[in-house]
Structure formats: C-alpha cells, structure tokens
Amino acid sequence: MSNDQGSTLSIENAIILFRDHLREKGKSERTIEGYCKQDLKKFVEWLSVRWVDSGTTQDLCIANVTKTDIRDLVSFWKTNTPLAASSINRQIAAIKSFFSFLNEEGYIPINPAADITVKRIQRQNQIKWLSRQQVGRLFHAIETQQHAGQLKRVRDKAILSVLVNSGVRNFELTNIKVNHVSEGSLLIQSGKGDKQRIIPIGGNTYRSIQEWLRIHEGDTEYLFYTSRGSKLTTRAVQHILKKYSDMTGVLVTPHMLRHTFAKQLAERVPRLELIADILGHSSVDVSRIYVTPSMREMQVAIESVEFMG
Structure with a gap:
C-alpha cells in the first residue's frame, strides 16, 4: 500500500x-x-x-x-x-x-x-522478607557483638530499627538529617522529584534513634555517619548489614528489610492505600504484592485443611 x-x-x-x-x-x-x-x-x-x-x-x-x-x-x-x-x-x-x-x-x-x-x-515469590525470629537474631547480634564499641553498636541498632520498622529505602535512610526526627515521626526525602513524606515510627524505633542521638558525635547534619565523620553511604549500610548477616547466617539487605516491614504491615492492616503512602509507592498496584499470598503461604493453608487418604 x-x-x-x-x-x-x-x-x-x-x-x-x-x-x-x-x-x-x-x-x-x-x-x-x-x-x-x-x-x-x-x-x-x-x-x-x-x-x-x-x-x-x-x-x-x-x-x-x-x-x-x-x-x-x-x-x-x-x-x-x-x-x-x-x-x-x-x-x-x-x-x-x-x-x-x-x-x-x-x-x-x-x-x-x-x-x-x-x-x-514484580512477582511476590521473587521477593524475600525475614521472619520476626530472623530479625530478632540480627538485633541480638548487634547487642552482643564483642568487636565493636558502644558507638557502633548503638548506631547499628538504630539503623536496623529504622529500616525494618519504617520501610524506608537505603538512600532515604542515608539522607535523614537530625532535624528530620520528631517524636513519633520521620521526614523522608525520596529523591524522586524532591518529594517528601512524613511517616510515623513506633516507640521502640524512636527510642533507638534517641539513644543514638545522645552519643552522636559527628560534625554533620545527617543522622547516620561513618567513623570518619562523613555522611553514611548506601554502600556502607550494605556493608554493615553484611557483617551481621555473616554473624547470624541470616541473609539480609536493606531492601529485604523494606519488604519485611511491608509484609508485616500488610498482614495486620491489609489496606493498599495505607501501605503505598507509608512506603512512598507511586501506585497502589506496586503495594499489591504484599497482600497477595505467596506460594509458601498457600502451601501452609492447603496443608492445614488437607484430609488424610
């Protein structure tokens, strides 16, 4: 034609x-x-x-x-x-x-x-999250490690608390400033079009942050910093988690902690709009994976009602 x-x-x-x-x-x-x-x-x-x-x-x-x-x-x-x-x-x-x-x-x-x-x-069965027992092992490893001083132990506990109890992304964690912390909430800068969101945090997480702030010695406006006094990088956060992963045998990454938080939230309050707002998702469709049963969850459910032949 x-x-x-x-x-x-x-x-x-x-x-x-x-x-x-x-x-x-x-x-x-x-x-x-x-x-x-x-x-x-x-x-x-x-x-x-x-x-x-x-x-x-x-x-x-x-x-x-x-x-x-x-x-x-x-x-x-x-x-x-x-x-x-x-x-x-x-x-x-x-x-x-x-x-x-x-x-x-x-x-x-x-x-x-x-x-x-x-x-x-993003298929749910490709997403990994931790059990509450595994998260507990990570916190225990931080509190009982012998080769780090109090400063690092308190800092690392606060880092793990914020990641697993608020679902922030790694780069969002490293961009939190001291003046972004309020009792019961955090101001999060997403970096996507300079967007910001305020998310609530629980009492345990706030206390972990406050314990860290009481010994915060860095000459920096950022909440988390390195031993050299510079802002903590995303790679440094990955390295910190890798250390505790090696100590406990629990595979953990910053994004796995984000998924862990989201899954725990979805199991208790399965509202897509709420999950999307807290996690900073652009669409509720992205949050849908956390309220969709995984293959393992379906297997457990099926076995619980299975008849004996």
Whole structure:
C-alpha cells in the first residue's frame, strides 16, 4: 500500500485489517476479541477524547497517531489506573502488535509503538522478607557483638530499627538529617522529584534513634555517619548489614528489610492505600504484592485443611 493510501486509512478500518491478519495467523477468537474489541477499542476511545480536548479536528486516521500519543496513553495506564500490571501489559502488547502489523504491511512508514515498554511486574515469590525470629537474631547480634564499641553498636541498632520498622529505602535512610526526627515521626526525602513524606515510627524505633542521638558525635547534619565523620553511604549500610548477616547466617539487605516491614504491615492492616503512602509507592498496584499470598503461604493453608487418604 502507498503512503497516500495509508494516510487516509481510518483506525477502525485498520483494526479490521488487523483482525483479519490475526485470523490468518491462526489466533483464537478469544485472543482476537481481546485485542480488537477490548484493548484497541480503549485505545481509540482514549485517542478520540485526547484529540478533542486538545482542540484538534484531525480525523482518526492511523497516519495521525504519533509516538507521543501512545506514550501518553501508556503512561496514563501505568500511573493513573487501578489495573494490574498484567492487564496493562496485555493492552500494551495489543497496541505494539497492531502498529507492528501496520508498519510491516506498509500502511504506515514508521512504527510509533516500537519503543514502548511494558510495565515491570514484580512477582511476590521473587521477593524475600525475614521472619520476626530472623530479625530478632540480627538485633541480638548487634547487642552482643564483642568487636565493636558502644558507638557502633548503638548506631547499628538504630539503623536496623529504622529500616525494618519504617520501610524506608537505603538512600532515604542515608539522607535523614537530625532535624528530620520528631517524636513519633520521620521526614523522608525520596529523591524522586524532591518529594517528601512524613511517616510515623513506633516507640521502640524512636527510642533507638534517641539513644543514638545522645552519643552522636559527628560534625554533620545527617543522622547516620561513618567513623570518619562523613555522611553514611548506601554502600556502607550494605556493608554493615553484611557483617551481621555473616554473624547470624541470616541473609539480609536493606531492601529485604523494606519488604519485611511491608509484609508485616500488610498482614495486620491489609489496606493498599495505607501501605503505598507509608512506603512512598507511586501506585497502589506496586503495594499489591504484599497482600497477595505467596506460594509458601498457600502451601501452609492447603496443608492445614488437607484430609488424610
């Protein structure tokens, strides 16, 4: 097909051509209906509203669809809808397959969806968190270690307390300043667009911080610092946890402690909005993994009701 013909091809007619193409490829009617009557229909509806709202009068022809149109739609899906990541990825796949077909068949000279990426799915069974017993072993190792002075023991206990009891990210921990600490709360700078959030902390965590502040000797505005007096780095935090991991045999990283906090929170208050706000998630969909049963949890549940044969 020539570019002149392609420039007048309506999106509706392009979808019909795509549907016929899928049938020729042997796709099931269920897949065809999902792509054409559901996913691409949503795309056309969104595009119609977008073009009207922007004040343009252009026809709904495939030649008028730009990479920006598609990117904005996908961005909207990823950040402003309650859809699961798998549903969003199916819709993205439909759009990418649709425009790939149109480009390969010569209906459009350039594929505007070629660089669009799917939404990353973080599967719960790939996420590791610690049991309360394992966390207890880490605290015990800090309190009983013989090769560190009081300064490091108190500092390390406060670091572990903040990480596992507030769910802050490693770089957020290292950016906490002394004046960010209030009784019952912490001011957290996320570093994502200079965003800030205030999160509550429990009494035990606050007392650990206060115990550290009473012997805080660093000439720095930051809460945690190194023996040289400089701001604690994320790599230094990883090194500190690695030391206690080696001592106890409990594999631990800053992000595992974040997951541990989130999982404990979800088991007691399974509200996605609350979890997302505390953890600083951009979407409640990211928090969904903590309220979804893991394979191990499902296995335990099944074994608890299993009948004897």
